[in-house]
Amino acid sequence: MTLTQVDTTRTLQPVAVIGANGHTGRFVVDELLRRGLTPIAIGRSAARLAEAGFSERGIECREATVEDDAALDRALAGAAAVINCAGPFMDTADAVVRAALRAGIHYLDVTAEQPSVQATFERHEIAARDAGVVVIPAMGFYGGLADLLVATVMGEWDHADAIEIHVALDSWLPTKGTRITGEKNTAKRLSVSGGKIEPVRQPPVEKVSVLPAPFGRQTFIELPFSEVPLIARHVRTKELHAFLSTTALRDVRDPSTPAPQPVDETGRSAQRFAVEVIVMQGDLRRRIIAQGQDIYAVTAPIICEAVQRILSGDIRDTGAKPPAAIFNASSLLRALDPHLSIETLEV
Template sequence: MENRIAIYGAYGHTGKFILAELFRQGYKNLILSGRDHEKLTLLHQEYPDLEIKAADLHDPKTLDDAFSGAKIIINCAGPYLDTAKPIIEAALRSGSHYIDLSAEQKAVLDVFEQFAEPAKNNKILIIPAAAFYGGLADLISTALTQDWNEIDEINVYIGLDSWHPTKGTRLTGDRNHYKRLTFKDNRLQELEAGISKEWDFKNPIGIKEVVALPLSEIITISRHLNVNTINTFLSQNSLDDLRNNDTPEPKPVDSKNRSSQQFCVEVIAVKSNIRRTISAQGQDIYAVTAPLITESIKRILSGSTKKNGVTTMGEVFDASDFLKSLNDDDIKITAIEESTLN
């Protein structure tokens, strides 16, 4: 099988970032796919040498045709509660590896519960939530605690100076009506109503009010790290933007078509009386998914993976090495700081 890569939802906001980054890095054996043939045709005008194949999620034959010969399928089309299952089933039929961008906890849980054995038996990789939400915090948490066999607590703080949601983000939010889960006492539990607090993300985000809002990193981290408790906190201002129907979609401001949005992800891990901290800063939560996916593709194709089956970015890759490989223009990773608790 040639190293062909299929991108489903290639014409979507994040799909375009991934396509552009793969193309820039020399990946030219790409299949551009999705549900909308008209949008694929418009995209083909920008990439005339690439193959386009429309595929209907409810028609397995069209999916099989679109993914024929693909080594890896990148699913950029949400809501993943609807798209993950049919595309993974097609990946199993074609023997292709699968990777997606899901922030939806239920979608990620379903992938683990439904496809762990089939993926292992077919010797393929299935990596859900390999994006800003889910994958980045999983990689950082793994790198931060790589020499700890047991972890008392991991807290993930996500600060955005603003959130201009895409149409896909809003559709996913409307579709995802399931209760949010957190991880406490070594098990998944429904999130209890909590109070907000302030967190200093330093420049350029500054001090923000944050609230507990667990996303797919709760699922990915808990799947492979021996941790008692995991919490995720998101800046309230970004939620206000998301919940405001008048908030516009992101607008490009630079040569990479990134918006001006700034983000900071800070992860704190505690074991006994030891506290470790690391943070990642960058621009545009949608655009930053592209280097994460591209580096994952590179490592899958080179065989730099630790297992087959359904897995996570932190589990299947060397997390510290992965983070070091990222360009500072995409994500700036700080050094690990360690201190003793009083």
């Protein structure tokens, strides 16, 4: 079987979701069902899985912790792929990747943590390639979306002189998991300067950019997430810097900011986001912007589209790699309509 042929025996197999009863995990389970795929809901607590109502919807539930290899192996039995939604990922990713490799199945996660992405690539690239499976960290709003946007807007360019990513949120209503990860993730943030991965300059640089409505003029501060180790893995660029809007940063740093609240039947919050990517090569500049609703909810169609393509064989390669090294980036982004509105703009 070539990498572009469909293996129907695998597409019929279930997709395991670790952390299924968490905020993002529930969106992922719902999206798998919407696509006709069969989720297996996995969590640390059978009681919490029961509270999520999975069994009542005919979804198989399995209990496992990342500290118990045997339990993880049992939980992944019969699955074709596993989506890890259980952070902090520095605590969970390595154990789940190892379990996926033992089972010979594909692994994806939704980490925003730079150290987790780096560790996954460094520890598992050879084993994943030898096993002929796909291992993709950060296949969500943070990380994967920017990686796909960069590859799409670069097009035929084989390198860039500079890449800037601006993430604007009209509010950041952080989940409990986001807050826990923020408290534990004390590693220095990394960017690319002078062609090398380096700690972000201190004090962080501020930028101003004008985005389409409803955002308008926005102030950003350099605060990179998992997009940097993804993009730097396969794109040649002298400079790579990612910025977060000061509005979002203020919200997430305020302990009184509430958790997201659903405003529609899908469970999405009212939060709006925009991700702007600008790539530069000499005097040439290219710009692309993606907009949508609810950073946690939109992660589900992003990662489930990736899983569906992997299981159908619509991939370029195997191994532990960034999304744009595995998929046709522009094709995957087009498939996310209406979850994302994407516009390429002249600069």
